[in-house]
Every structure is written in structure tokens, then in C-alpha cells.
Amino acid sequence: MHAAFALKGLVVDTPIAGEIRTREGYLVCEDGLVEGFYDSLPGRLSGIPVKDCGGRLILPGMSDLHLHAPQYSYCGTAMDLELLDWLERYTYPEESRYADLDYARKSYAFFTRDLLHTTTTRAAIFATIHPEATLELMRQLDEAGLGAYVGKLNMDRNCPEHYSEGSPENGALQTRRWLEMCREAGFARVFPILTPRFTPSVTDAYMQKIGEISREYGAAMQSHLSENLSEIEWVKSLCPDAQNYADTYARHGLFGGACRTIMAHCIYCPEEEDALMKRNGVFIAHCPTSNENVIAGIAPAARYLRNGYEIGLGSDVAGGHTLNLFAVMASAVQVSKLRWRYVDQTEKPLTMAEALYMATAGGGRFFGRVGLFEPGYCFDAVVVDDGATRNLREFSAPERIERCAYLLSSRVEAKYVDGCRIL
């Protein structure tokens, strides 16, 4: 067998939402894909290199469906405002600094270094409106071996003059120029994704052009949806002829279907938005840490998950305060309990097994066959050393994962993407 190897140890994943599968044995990689799992290596595989992971946890690499890389520089601060004021006061001033390529290079180096040390192997990332700085981020992520979709932002209204693309025409021009730069760069695992920031930042004329570019390039898209009540009212007043917030994207072909789409948040979606998301296979990025921090609310993630929507987790740095998806898993469970207590008792709170599913198999689906240890899936794996959480009890694998999520003292010891060891 060509380029095959195995990880030996405690292999954990979630083929079914809400159930944690634990197997002890050999997880075999061949040509970057999961070849299979074996209690003991069969004869034809004898002789392949085996890395013994001892008692550590072997988990699928996690997928972060939503985060803003330029905001990482102030992550964990500036947590005192609601969304729209927060954008004006903290976000736009910081993001506009990425016009300076040198600043971008330095800042993204911190971001990439820290992301590499988390459990995340794939991410969908917002950058800024600057093509060169965005390309620099993509280059750094690719060199680190991470998998990502990265978006140069589209913005031509309701933003500071010095942090705007100015017009639909210039925006489209810059976007095409950036897409060509990406094509030329030919990164291994990092791809462009169209990223209209959110409807308030993008005129209808520009949104239409982004739809055209999506069809021209076959490009995926990501944006925000129904995060905050004031935002929803604002969208209504900006787009009085749209049927709802989702329609401001959908009427330009930017809401799932042929255009693979991630929508972050989805806290206050009316029924018809929900229906459209489901029909079009739109991925929901559930971002519980951010939704607390910018005082947005609590999304009905349990309902989405249990009703067959495409849903994964997003750290949403820097509305979210951490890149660590273990922390986001814990937060997802916790806020779902408060939602049950205060908002809606028709859906039981999320379980940690469901949170792990969203962080791995659920979000991974956006990136292809990612997030499970099944034959044919990308061999994305993290080896987690949770020795610091040990005490006198014996914990089961699901309990150990729960403790990784709550205690946040585990360490990613090794990390593989497409079978390549990157950490």
C-alpha cells in the first residue's frame, strides 16, 4: 500500500448525532484518506508504520464554520456592546488596519500559530476587504497545512469610508482580481469563498454582482443571518422588497443549492427562512460563545440538529472569545440549557455528544467527506493528551471528552489533515 500508516489507540467519533462511538485499535490512513479501522492490523497491512497514541484520545479534526481572522488581535476584549455598536466601535477600526500588508502579515502569524494548536483542522474564515492581505492569510494557513475557505469581504455601504470597497463596480473588480490571485497561487487546501459581510454592508446592486461571480467561478459563499433583532429590523428597512432576511441573499442565488452556503447565527429565523435553509442545504454555523458575548441571544441549535438541518459550530472569533472548539462545545450545551429554561421547553438541551457531532461530522460536511473515521473520509485527526484532567477515577471516553470541553486543560499533541501530520 502506498503512503499508508496507522494510529493506534482510542478512536472516537460520532457517525450518528447524539451517539459517541469508541473503538480501540488501528485507524489506517492511505493516500490521505481513512482506509479503515481494525481491532488488529490484517496481514496485508502488516509493516505499515504505526504511531502508538497510548491512552490518548484520537478524535476527528474539528471544523470551525465561522470566524473572523483579523479580529483575533483583540479576541477576549471589547465585550461590552451589542452587535451593531460593537462593529462600529471595535471591528471596523481594527479590520481597516489590514490595508497595511505588514500589519496583516504579523497579525495573521499569531492567528495561524494559535489555530494550529487547537483541535481545528478546517475552517471557514472571514478576512477583510483587502485582496493582498487576504491572500497573505491564505498563504499562511496553507503553509501551516490547515484546510480552509477564506473570504475577502464584500462591503460597499454602511461602513467607514476608508473601510469600504466604494461601489459595486469596484467591489466586483477587486473580488475578481482576488479570485484570480487565488487561482494563480494554487494552494493545496485553502480556497476562496465569497463573503458579503452581511446585508447591511452590501447594496443590492453589489449583491447581484456577487451572485454572478459565484455562478461564474462556481464559488461557495458565507455570511450572517438573523443574529440580532436590531439587525433584522435594519435589513427590513434596507431591503423593503425582500421577503425576509434570507431572501436578500437568496434572490441573487446566494443561499445554498448550487451555491454552497454557510450562514452564521440563525437565532431569530422565521419559519420561511428555516424552510429555505433546509430545502437548499444551507449550513448553519452555530456560534454560542459569540451569541452570548455580543448579547445576541441563543439559537435553536438543538431543534436544527434534530430536524436534519446542516449545522456545525463556529468560534466566531472575536465576537467569540476563543478559537478552542472544545470551549464552544461546552458553551453550546450550556446555553441550550438556558434556552430550555427561559425561551422554549419544546426541545431538550443539547448533549455533549451532539456538540461533538456538530464540531466534527456536522461542520465537516461542508468541506466534503470530513469529520468521521469512515473509509473514504479525509484523514483529519487530532491526538489529544488529556493527562492534566486525570484524577483518581476512571473516566469513559465520552466523559473524557466532556472533561476536555469543560476543563479546557487538554493539549493537542498531534494533528493530521488529509493524512499529513501538521503538528
Added chain:
Amino acid sequence: MHAAFALKGLVVDTPIAGEIRTREGYLVCEDGLVEGFYDSLPGRLSGIPVKDCGGRLILPGMSDLHLHAPQYSYCGTAMDLELLDWLERYTYPEESRYADLDYARKSYAFFTRDLLHTTTTRAAIFATIHPEATLELMRQLDEAGLGAYVGKLNMDRNCPEHYSEGSPENGALQTRRWLEMCREAGFARVFPILTPRFTPSVTDAYMQKIGEISREYGAAMQSHLSENLSEIEWVKSLCPDAQNYADTYARHGLFGGACRTIMAHCIYCPEEEDALMKRNGVFIAHCPTSNENVIAGIAPAARYLRNGYEIGLGSDVAGGHTLNLFAVMASAVQVSKLRWRYVDQTEKPLTMAEALYMATAGGGRFFGRVGLFEPGYCFDAVVVDDGATRNLREFSAPERIERCAYLLSSRVEAKYVDGCRIL
């Protein structure tokens, strides 16, 4: 000067709730107390030993007003039930194991080791009903140099037969025996506190005896109050003649005033309970992580703090999932935002400065002059290395504290209690 020394560096505390005071200079300790703060050491102090803390943060040691040491063994697991079921299913079976002194010794060693490495210098702790095991915990904490009030639990109803004191008479006997053991042990900074688990666990007859013991020994008390709606209904049915939940303690002299008292949670207190807490100076232990995990709700902590109640933070391990009060601070801010969003818009969310106040000055008041760097206060200090949170930006001291709370990657490098270095 006798036994004086100074810490040099960035000295941060909160003399006023909601305001962070940052001073750069020399914090002088003499005879275990804060002697003063100086921009530069005056002549009469020249020659005292100075520890240069470089750019690290020098914070008051934090006070954890509520936690269950025997539950630490399953901390971060078993998070799928509401309070009353959670007690039956997870808590009582584990706590009953502490009848075995050897088990207690081993388990408490993990607890003490881990508590030592947090920012906590003082804690109010629930143990189990076992006098010997409780004394063992007290001995370990005292040897580690930590300050604590520790309670052997009082329980004589609604608990498993093998985990009950059986009768008010035996309970009172065991409690007096334990108090005598404590007196004899003569710990330096660890003291007993009367601990009726909560009203459902303690008959009126036993509660009355506990009140008598409190007056006899001048002992403080700690318990739970109005955490969960089912619990409140249960108390009403158990004590139909009490005016409210608080009165089930107060009518026996166990609710503040001469009996210094901590009540954990206080989520659903009616007005008259609030009024009694305020009048009697009852300390509220606000436990936001636990209140999420056991699906209790969100306490009106901002209202309590801003209206002059005595209030501090509690990790409430193992309803809470971490001993780290930085994490509890972040959680306090986060859930207060959800409370504002979903429960009550009359009180703005807590700020991180208020959370730091509760963790230090607010909770510290229960232990005496603790939690501030003012002359005459106990010299309880932690030196926090937050180097792992650095990036290309310059962060102010309040921002660095915010990042310690959210990113949870700082490290306690040194720790002093009463001027003694214990880490």
C-alpha cells in the same frame, strides 16, 4: 520592620465595584498584612526584600464562596440532569464514598493540589457528612497554606439511608464531635462552618439544633437558597409554616446577623427574602457556571451587586465545571447578558470589572479584610503570568484581565496568603 517584603510590578484591584484600579510600583507586606503601596520605596523601607514581578499582573487572591470538594472527582462530567435528579444520580453516591478515609485522602489530594494552582486563596467549602474525612480535607488545605471555611454536612432526611446522619440527635452529636476535633487541630487558616446541605436535607428539629450549636460555638453557616423552581416548591411542602425558603433557616438563627452566612445561588428569591438577606448581611455566592450546568437559571447578580448586597462568586464545583474563578468571572458576565436579553432588561449586564470585584473584594469580605490591596488587609496576592495571551497589540491591564478570564491560558506563578508564599 519585621518580616516585611515587597512585590514590584503592575498591581491591580477593585476598591470600588465596577472600577479597576491599576498601579505600578511596590506593594509592601508586613506581618502578613498589606502595609502600603508606593511608587518608589521610601527610605525607611529600603533594604526589604523585593520580588520583581516584571510585566506580570499582581492581583488580590480570589475568594471562592461556594464549592463541594468531594464532587471534584467527577467535575466536568454528569452534566445532563436538573438539580434534584443530579443529586440523586451522581452526588449522593459519590459523596457517600468519603466514609472511606483512604478514598477521601486520595481524592482530596487531587482537589487541594488543583485548587492551589488557581487564583483562589480563600474558599468556603462543603465536604460530606463524615467528620474524619472532613477533618482530613481541612488538614490538607491548611498544610497547603490556603484559607478556608469547611463544612461537615448536616443531613438527616431525603437522602440515601447509608448517606444520612440518621436523626437530629446523632447529627448534633457528630457535629459537636467534629467541632471539637477542629478546635483540637488548631489549623492556621482553615475553620469549621456549619453546613446544613439545604432545607430538604435537614429536618426542622435538626435545623433548630444547628442554630443552637451556631450560637454555642459562634460558628458561621453556609447553605443553598432558591436555586431551582422544583426545589422551592419542595421546601414549601416540607415547611408549610415557614414564611419562605429563607425563613426555614432564619427562624433558627441561621440567616446572617450574628451568624455570618453564605447562601449559594439566590436565583428566584422573592422580595422578602431579598430584604432579609440585605438586612442581615447575608453573603450571596453567585455561581453562574453551575447555574447553567444543572439548568437552574440565571441569578440577578448585577442587581444584587449594584444595590449593595454582599455578593461574591462561587465555582460550585461540581455543579460548576471548573475551580478557575477566571472562568467563573467570564461566565458571570456572559449569563448576565442572556438574562438581560431574555429575563429582565432593567439591569444592564455585569461588566468584567464588576466580575473581578465579586471574585476579590466582594467575596473576600466574608473572610475579613481580604480582597483589596489597602493597608491593613490580609496580604493575599497572586502573580499571574499571562504571557501566553500576548499578541502584537498592547493591552491595558483591564484588557489583560478580560483576556485571562476569556482565554483561560494564564498561569499562576506565585501565590501569597497572609503574606506567606504558598506557590
